[in-house]
Each structure stands twice: as structure tokens, then as C-alpha cells.
Amino acid sequence: FSQMFAMHKAAVAATSPYDFVLSPTAPITAYPAEMASPSGDPMNPFPHIGFTVSLNMSEQPAVSVNCGYSDEGLPIGLQIVGRRFDDLGVLSVAMAVEAMRAGEARPWPEPPAA
Numbered sequence: 001f002s003q004m005f006a007m008h009k010a011a012v013a014a015t016s017p018y019d020f021v022l023s024p025t026a027p028i029t030a031y032p033a034e035m036a037s038p039s040g041d042p043m044n045p046f047p048h049i050g051f052t053v054s055l056n057m058s059e060q061p062a063v064s065v066n067c068g069y070s071d072e073g074l075p076i077g078l079q080i081v082g083r084r085f086d087d088l089g090v091l092s093v094a095m096a097v098e099a100m101r102a103g104e105a106r107p108w109p110e111p112p113a114a
Helices: 002-015 053-057 087-100
Strands: 020-024 062-069 075-082
Touching (some): 020 087, 062 087, 075 087
């Protein structure tokens, strides 16, 4: 518990000067859903959550929106984080980002036929 509380305090201290913090959602693009983790290493299963875990501990609202695509066509996430209890502000920024990118939206892929 003390490690989680220390992470909470550090994340709040680092982000408190700002109304919103923008960062990549993950340091990698999507990986196959069949994989338990992108590393494939059971001893190191969490490198893909490095940008989100501290903010999960800080109790701050956050949302991830698409902000582009990799060369392979995979979505890239933008994480928008706000001050505690400013859920509406975070959603407003997310809506603005999505509105700015409306012309770049791609349809969801069709699921494979059964």
C-alpha cells in the first residue's frame, strides 16, 4: 500500500501545475489480442502500461482517444489526464481532439465471418 500511495503523491505532484496533461497512451501500438502481454515474457508482463499506471493510482480522470495511425495502420492513443474530479474537462478536451480529427476517422473493421 505504501508504494501505491507514494506513486499517487508523485503523480499528483507532477501533474498539479497543469489543467490537463497529454501523453501517449502506450509506448507501443496494438498487439495481437491472443497475447497475454506484448513482451511475451511472463517475468516482464507490464512494459506497455508505463504511461497509465501512475495515473490510475492518482485517482485523476483520464481518457484515451485515437490520435493517428502507425505505418502498419494500427491506432495510436493519446491519453488526456485532468485534475481530480474534472471528468467533464477531460471529456471536453477529448471531444475537441476527436472533432479536430473527424476527417481522419476510419470505420471499425468488420469481424471475421463465423
